[in-house]
Amino acid sequence: MFVPRKVANSYREMINSIGFYPSLLSVAFLVFAIITMSVEYLAPVEQLKSFISVILVDSAENARTILSTLAGSIISLTVFSFSMVMVVLNSASASLSPRVVPGLITRKSHQMVLGFYLGSIIYSIIMLININKLDGGNTAIPSIGVLFALVFGLISLGLFVFFIHSISRAIQVDNVLNGLFSQTKREIKAIIQRQQDNPVENFPDFEQWQSISSKTEGYYKGVHTDKLCAILAEENIKVYISVNQGYFTVKGYPFLKCNKDISNNEALINKILDCFIFYIEEYISDHYRYGLTQISEIAVKAMSPGINDPGTAVKSIDMLSILLIQRLSINDINYSFKHSESGPLLYSHETSFDELLHDNFTPLRNYAKGDAYVMTNVLEAFKNILFVAHQYTDARNSLFNYLNAIVDDINEHVTNAYDRREITNMLNAITRISEEQGKELVARFEHHQK
Known part of the structure; x- marks a missing residue:
């Protein structure tokens, strides 16, 4: 059976939405609340409640106060957490790249925390509306449900601390780069395997x-x-x-x-x-x-x-x-x-390797061609790739073709004698890896200086 493209696209949009896991967890908490109320007053549960009565609520007023406080507090945590997510996404888009935003949105740990908040709110409200007066004048108190709600509230506090720690790390450029690097490397290794x-x-x-x-x-x-x-x-x-x-x-x-x-x-x-x-x-x-x-x-x-x-x-x-x-x-x-x-x-x-060089280094070369420090490190990166690429003829040719473009840009925009001497040293290091083509690069660089 083949799924139509529109259905597949809608499914992909849904699972990549920031609200996917929160929605699932909310439904799970709703179902758990219904199950709790279904078994709350059964005889075996009543026996259990008498055994652990010391940690259960025995007053309808106390139960309402606890549940109302929990629901209101977790709503505040949810609002603050969602606000933090928006701030992080805006900051990532402005200071890093808009391309990293989808990856941050779909981070499961953050979605799970937000989902737990929403689920806890739903659970507390369900318990709150089930505190009812009975015919005999007594009040039906879902004390087991209140206990679960209290536990969920305490867990929510712990998750809030985790969330603040995680969200503050998520925006740090080193962590973003390390995450992108590790995931990309895994994808490359999977294809190689x-x-x-x-x-x-x-x-x-x-x-x-x-x-x-x-x-x-x-x-x-x-x-x-x-x-x-x-x-x-x-x-x-x-x-x-x-x-x-x-x-x-x-x-x-x-x-x-x-x-x-x-x-x-x-x-x-x-x-x-x-x-x-x-x-x-x-x-x-x-x-x-x-x-x-x-x-x-x-x-x-x-x-x-x-x-x-x-x-x-x-x-x-x-x-x-x-x-x-x-x-x-x-x-x-x-x-x-x-x-x-x-x-x-x-x-x-x-x-192709040539296309990857062009797509990833051309924007950087155009923006940093006047920065001798960065361009020296670009040359060092190419030197490292050349050191490994000795058996890949096409890749070596692509690297040296692109090095010619880099040298031309450096010649046009780097004029300081000290900076040019550092670049010459890096070109000489490339020459030690590939003598003939490296000397052509050095000659191209020095010819412009003369």
């Missing part, structure tokens, strides 16, 4: 395959691999995704290629295209490329005149260099063996 477990030596000539045009405009963010591969296995066809993940496509663009001509099978084409995901937000879990982009944007933001934090820019550059070194082990063509043992059914165009 999949390709090592199912190696493919020879790839088809995709130029000879039949094109399938897109019927949707938007940012291509991913594909339901299981769903698509099941269709491909059933129809005995193979598909190649010819665009990079995250790129904007328009209707009519040759989005896919198929090893068979299915242009006359409109129903099959629609089923295949319905497996692809289009939306605006960038989640690292969709593709490691978004993690690199977010780290790069934090570096660019750090170099803006309003922030002026070159230390953060340098740390971001170092992280980018490590991630790009990891990226060297990924094939430029990705693939999936799902629902097939004979060979891949789905191929995709992995963002």
